[in-house]
Structure formats: structure tokens, C-alpha cells
Amino acid sequence: MWIQKEIQLKPQARGFHLITSEILSQVTELQNVKIGMISVFIKHTSASLTINENADPTVRDDFEAYFSRAVPEDEPYYKHMDEGSDDLPAHIKGSILDFNLTIPITNGQLNMGIWQGIYLCEHRNSGGSRKVVVTINGD
Amino acid sequence: MWIQKEIQLKPQARGFHLITSEILSQVTELQNVKIGMISVFIKHTSASLTINENADPTVRDDFEAYFSRAVPEDEPYYKHMDEGSDDLPAHIKGSILDFNLTIPITNGQLNMGIWQGIYLCEHRNSGGSRKVVVTINGD
Amino acid sequence: MWIQKEIQLKPQARGFHLITSEILSQVTELQNVKIGMISVFIKHTSASLTINENADPTVRDDFEAYFSRAVPEDEPYYKHMDEGSDDLPAHIKGSILDFNLTIPITNGQLNMGIWQGIYLCEHRNSGGSRKVVVTINGD
Numbered sequence: 001m002w003i004q005k006e007i008q009l010k011p012q013a014r015g016f017h018l019i020t021s022e023i024l025s026q027v028t029e030l031q032n033v034k035i036g037m038i039s040v041f042i043k044h045t046s047a048s049l050t051i052n053e054n055a056d057p058t059v060r061d062d063f064e065a066y067f068s069r070a071v072p073e074d075e076p077y078y079k080h081m082d083e084g085s086d087d088l089p090a091h092i093k094g095s096i097l098d099f100n101l102t103i104p105i106t107n108g109q110l111n112m113g114i115w116q117g118i119y120l121c122e123h124r125n126s127g128g129s130r131k132v133v134v135t136i137n138g139d
Numbered sequence: 140m141w142i143q144k145e146i147q148l149k150p151q152a153r154g155f156h157l158i159t160s161e162i163l164s165q166v167t168e169l170q171n172v173k174i175g176m177i178s179v180f181i182k183h184t185s186a187s188l189t190i191n192e193n194a195d196p197t198v199r200d201d202f203e204a205y206f207s208r209a210v211p212e213d214e215p216y217y218k219h220m221d222e223g224s225d226d227l228p229a230h231i232k233g234s235i236l237d238f239n240l241t242i243p244i245t246n247g248q249l250n251m252g253i254w255q256g257i258y259l260c261e262h263r264n265s266g267g268s269r270k271v272v273v274t275i276n277g278d
Numbered sequence: 279m280w281i282q283k284e285i286q287l288k289p290q291a292r293g294f295h296l297i298t299s300e301i302l303s304q305v306t307e308l309q310n311v312k313i314g315m316i317s318v319f320i321k322h323t324s325a326s327l328t329i330n331e332n333a334d335p336t337v338r339d340d341f342e343a344y345f346s347r348a349v350p351e352d353e354p355y356y357k358h359m360d361e362g363s364d365d366l367p368a369h370i371k372g373s374i375l376d377f378n379l380t381i382p383i384t385n386g387q388l389n390m391g392i393w394q395g396i397y398l399c400e401h402r403n404s405g406g407s408r409k410v411v412v413t414i415n416g417d
Binding site: 035036037050051052053056058059061062063065066070096097098101102103104106111112113115116119137138139 | 141143178180181182183184209210214216217218219221227230231233234235237238239241270272274276
């Protein structure tokens with residue numbers, strides 16, 4: 001059984017945002033899958049995805065603070081500067097994090113840890129609405 | 140054909156640990172898969188997975204040394220400090236590395252390079268036993 | 279439907295290289311897949327894969343410049359030095375980036391964003407030809 005959908009995510013400010021329920025609400029077919037996998041793939045190069053702690057919002061603040069220090073803007077050696085100071089760092093952060101998440105499905109639910117959630121990582125100052133392709137394969 | 144199992148890994152000290160055989164010994168059904176994929180998904184946010192060199196143990200030592208410098212503890216700007224100095228860096232390291240590994244299966248075996256092995260990346264000082272979900276899909 | 283192939287990539291200089299068409303030209307069976315997933319898995323620990331901007335080549339130059347600063351050679355605390363100054367940093371960069379890419383297939387094509395391309399990340403000075411396993415599963 002294969003299910004595939006393109007989902008338009010709500011626009012988000014620069015930073016890290018919990019989107020587990022925004023995605024799950026749009027793929028209710030998941031409930032019929034006993035064993036399988038879900039892939040969530042983001043069709044951009046300046047926003048990305050990761051999994052992390054779904055409880056304390058300060059984790060997401062600290063992620064934005066850390067990654068914006070680890071990949072600074074306006075380094076003198078950057079060549080790709082035409083699209084603004086936040087653009088090249090956004091590409092690098094995307095590749096450090098993930099453009100695709102693969103998560104097991106068990107008995108109609110994501111089989112994640114209880115503290116795990118899906119993050120949209122918006123690396124641009126004004127990234128707008130982002131598109132993901134969700135693909136479910138299972139029994 | 141779908142096979143799915145939850146595996147409890149042996150507790151490990153903080154650092155990087157080769158766990159290829161610990162995982163393979165628990166999914167002997169793999170031998171019956173001619174072409175397919177295996178997913179190994181860790182159900183935590185402060186331990187993670189990666190693939191790397193399976194021969195010289197100093198590579199694993201250097202990984203611990205590198206990542207603990209790249210993501211330092213107790214940065215003055217961190218807000219999420221309630222669970223100890225090693226907690227927030229553990230979350231960040233997890234997202235830099237991987238929570239899921241996807242590896243091809245060919246003729247009943249993992250089709251990895253001869254130098255590749257699966258690492259458990261234990262980012263907490265006392266993380267305890269970690270749980271992974273192994274899902275095999277194939278012909 | 280399962281398709282699996284081992285592909286030998288052209289040798290590349292140290293740096294980041296767009297290889298989308300090099301891969302697609304060798305898996306023309308993709309055209310027959312209506313919904314599915316492709317996995318591209320690299321069988322090495324000192325070269326890796328990522329997805330990023332497929333238009334401006336300075337993005338790839340900036341990636342090489344950034345990652346070679348973020349993971350410097352010859353750090354005094356490195357222990358794994360026998361295979362040359364570029365070897366241990368290559369292993370670390372590989373784990374920060376990806377050894378496997380999973381990309382959705384829709385109507386016989388990769389369902390990536392229009393600006394997304396597949397990069398080979400060659401982290402060694404003389405890495406030689408690299409091998410990838412391409413696995414397609416779909417309807």
C-alpha cells in the first residue's frame with residue numbers, strides 16, 4: 001500500500017517549529033497501516049526537517065541560537081551572497097540537518113519515542129510557506 | 140515482506156559505539172531478503188545513530204572529542220538547562236547526526252561498504268539502555 | 279516493484295559536486311514508477327551525499343570552504359592520523375552530512391524541489407571513484 005501527498009505548511013518565522021500534528025492531521029490514512037514507514041521530504045534548500053524534543057520550547061530557541069552561531073552570516077570567504085545574508089547559511093544548515101525524515105509506523109501510529117516530535121527548521125528570515133511530500137508505504 | 144522489531148540496546152558510556160553485530164544478531168530474518176531496505180530508528184532525542192569506520196577504535200574517540208568541542212556544554216546563551224549540562228548539547232548532536240539510518244539489503248546482507256559500521260552515539264553521561272525500532276521491507 | 283543497482287561514480291576532486299543527472303541516467307527504470315521512493319546509499323566513510331541548490335556553483339564552493347573550517351585538519355587532539363591529515367575530518371564531515379538520501383518518486387520522476395540537486399561530497403584529496411547503491415521501491 002502506497003499513499004503520497006503534497007502538503008503546504010503554514011509559514012513560520014525563522015527558527016525551529018514543532019509540526020508533528022500539522023502533518024499527521026493531513027495523513028489520516030496512516031491509521032490503516034499496521035507496519036510501514038513514512039517519509040517526510042521538504043522540497044527546499046533553505047528550510048529543513050529534524051526530530052527532537054517535543055516538550056520544552058526553549059530547546060527550539062536554543063537550536064536557533066546554536067545553529068546561527070555555528071553557521072554565521074556574512075563570513076568574508078562566502079561567495080554566494082546575492083540572495084541576502086541569511087541565504088548561504090540557510091543552505092548549509094539544511095544539509096547539516098535533514099531534508100527527509102524516515103519514521104516507522106506501527107499499528108496506525110508513528111512509532112517515535114514519547115519525547116520525539118518533528119521540527120520544521122526555517123532558516124530564512126522570510127521563508128514563506130514550505131512544501132513537503134509525505135509518502136507512506138506499508139501493510 | 141515487512142518485518143518490524145523493537146530492540147533494547149546494551150547501555151553504553153558517553154561516546155560512539157559500534158553496534159552493527161548487536162543489531163544484526165536480533166534480525167536474522169534479514170537473511171531471507173533478496174532486495175530491500177532496513178531502517179534503524181532510535182526512539183530518543185539525546186542519543187543518535189550514524190554510520191562510520193568500523194576498524195580503528197580511535198575514530199570513535201575522535202568523534203566524541205570533536206562533537207563535544209563543536210557543541211560545548213554550558214554556553215551562556217543556552218536556556219534549556221534543567222536536565223543537566225550534557226542534555227541540550229545531546230539534543231543538538233542528535234540532530235546533527237541521525238535518528239534514522241536507511242541501508243540497502245542485497246542477497247540477505249546489509250549492502251554497506253566493507254569499512255562501514257553502525258554507531259550508537261550516546262550523548263548523555265548516563266543515558267541508560269536505548270531503544271531502536273528496526274523495520275525491514277523487501278522481496 | 280524493487281530495482282537495485284550499484285553505480286560507480288566518476289572520480290571527483292575534493293569538494294561538492296552535482297551528480298543528479300549522473301545517477302538518473304543509470305536508473306531509467308524510474309520512469310515506470312508511479313509512486314515510490316528512491317534510496318541512494320554511498321558505500322564509503324570519507325565521502326558522503328547531501329541535497330542542495332542545483333543552480334549557482336558558488337554554493338558548492340562555499341560548502342567546501344565552510345565544512346573544511348568547521349572540521350579542521352590536524353587538530354592536536356585527533357588520534358586517528360595514520361591515513362593522512364584529510365582522513366579523520368573526512369569521516370566527521372560524512373557523519374554530519376549523509377551516507378543515504380531518500381527521495382520520493384511521483385509519476386516517473388524524482389519529486390524534489392526545482393532548486394534541489396544531489397551532491398556528492400568528496401572529503402578526501404584523492405578519493406578516487408566512489409560506489410553508490412541505488413534502490414527503488416514503488417508501484
